[in-house]
Amino acid sequence: MKRKVTYRIFSVLLSFVLLVSGLLIPKETRAAGENLAYQKTVIVSSTESSSYPGSYAVDANGNTRWSSAYADNQYIIVDLGKNYTVSSVRLAWESAYASQFQIQTSLDNSAWTTVYSNYNGTGGSNSISFSATTARYVKVYLIKRATSYGFSLYEFEIYSAAGTGVLDYLYSISGSKTVIGIHNREPNSDPDVQTEKAYSITGQYPGLWSGDFLFSSDDVANRWTMIYECKKQWDKGSMVQLMMHVVPPTQSEPGSWDGGVVSTLNDSQWSSLITDGGTLNKAWKTRLDQYAVYLQYLKDNGVTVLFRPFHEMNQSIFWWAGRTGSNGTAALYRLTRDYLQNVKGLTNLIWVWDMQDLDYNWSTYNPGSAYWDIFALDIYNSDGFTDYKYNQALNIAGSKPIAIGECAKLPTASKLLSQPRWVFCMSWAELTFSNNSNSEIQNLYWASNVIVQNELPDLK
Numbered sequence: 001m002k003r004k005v006t007y008r009i010f011s012v013l014l015s016f017v018l019l020v021s022g023l024l025i026p027k028e029t030r031a032a033g034e035n036l037a038y039q040k041t042v043i044v045s046s047t048e049s050s051s052y053p054g055s056y057a058v059d060a061n062g063n064t065r066w067s068s069a070y071a072d073n074q075y076i077i078v079d080l081g082k083n084y085t086v087s088s089v090r091l092a093w094e095s096a097y098a099s100q101f102q103i104q105t106s107l108d109n110s111a112w113t114t115v116y117s118n119y120n121g122t123g124g125s126n127s128i129s130f131s132a133t134t135a136r137y138v139k140v141y142l143i144k145r146a147t148s149y150g151f152s153l154y155e156f157e158i159y160s161a162a163g164t165g166v167l168d169y170l171y172s173i174s175g176s177k178t179v180i181g182i183h184n185r186e187p188n189s190d191p192d193v194q195t196e197k198a199y200s201i202t203g204q205y206p207g208l209w210s211g212d213f214l215f216s217s218d219d220v221a222n223r224w225t226m227i228y229e230c231k232k233q234w235d236k237g238s239m240v241q242l243m244m245h246v247v248p249p250t251q252s253e254p255g256s257w258d259g260g261v262v263s264t265l266n267d268s269q270w271s272s273l274i275t276d277g278g279t280l281n282k283a284w285k286t287r288l289d290q291y292a293v294y295l296q297y298l299k300d301n302g303v304t305v306l307f308r309p310f311h312e313m314n315q316s317i318f319w320w321a322g323r324t325g326s327n328g329t330a331a332l333y334r335l336t337r338d339y340l341q342n343v344k345g346l347t348n349l350i351w352v353w354d355m356q357d358l359d360y361n362w363s364t365y366n367p368g369s370a371y372w373d374i375f376a377l378d379i380y381n382s383d384g385f386t387d388y389k390y391n392q393a394l395n396i397a398g399s400k401p402i403a404i405g406e407c408a409k410l411p412t413a414s415k416l417l418s419q420p421r422w423v424f425c426m427s428w429a430e431l432t433f434s435n436n437s438n439s440e441i442q443n444l445y446w447a448s449n450v451i452v453q454n455e456l457p458d459l460k
């Protein structure tokens, strides 16, 4: 505890000194809205002359420009130096613009994905958005010139999706550090009770706060209280997560645990749910319309949410779970993401796909790589944090982050050092305190490889 208290006092003093001197040092290397291309390495197919180098397209100077040789089929590539989640670019053309061009992205400067095409370019300034994608290299592939000169750009700017600071940060600690978190179970009328208890024991706030839409009349009535807490925790510097222990679309809200959250849909009900236009499909989307109001509020306030619907897909007691194959639980996950993201415009969600250590047939529940950002595993089995589970999680996640979605018994800091790809570890609410001694909780929260709230960068 001493180390972090010292650090906090130092931070406070440092902040004070900086405030007094009028200086502001950014907490993170990248703020939201920053042009990621600025002063990065540029690779071009040609230059008109040494007066127009590729670097002039990423110097944030609207008077300098890159210009290619006088020929079609040219390119300019920016190497961002590491992977980012990118979702838009801005092109500022000189009068020698492209009438046909594409934006392409790559992880390795070899295999390219076209994310945008324009075959009727008109020059000027183009702000271009596309589906958020992970990329280190971003290319403007210049197909056809509009003039007899080459292609010339004053600026080629590249931006992250709003709120991808959280995901970028998790990528950056993958393999070295783990954010510690805690779920705040009902009541939604007191949605930080477990977070505060962790603080009372460790003197540190968890780096991840988690809440739930829930199902009972009291908890449904207090959803706004929970959502306001979510925003408050984000404003205080935590990562935030939302779950959905909600009743099935065959029922109205509020409802019950037994016979509600824990219930079964028959095959024809399931078919109705996952078939576009089905009665239960419409009922579920009507429900999503209601949840979207809360999520929109968070979006409007700049809150990025780790969203974990339909957790423990192989835990078949839940109405959504235990259905294998492409038309199973995975289909419900996909339609929910498609609806919230594409129809409701909720781009502030990081999608967590979550399984439990009940079995290892995880791939049959996989919604598809395009549908999730983080793979999480709930670890409750008494064999604990085995290397086998860790390696299975790595196998299914590939290069994406993995996380311990829930646990009762916490891992030790040394276990996390030997399994360093877990980007966060969330203990389950009150089970944290019934399954771990105070000193075990303290030792984990105070470890140098474990990230608490005041060690997180600015994620906004």
Ligand SMILES: [Ca+2]
Residues within 6 Å of the ligand: 056, 057, 058, 059, 060, 061, 062, 063, 064, 065, 066, 153, 154, 155
């Ligand atoms: Ca320039």
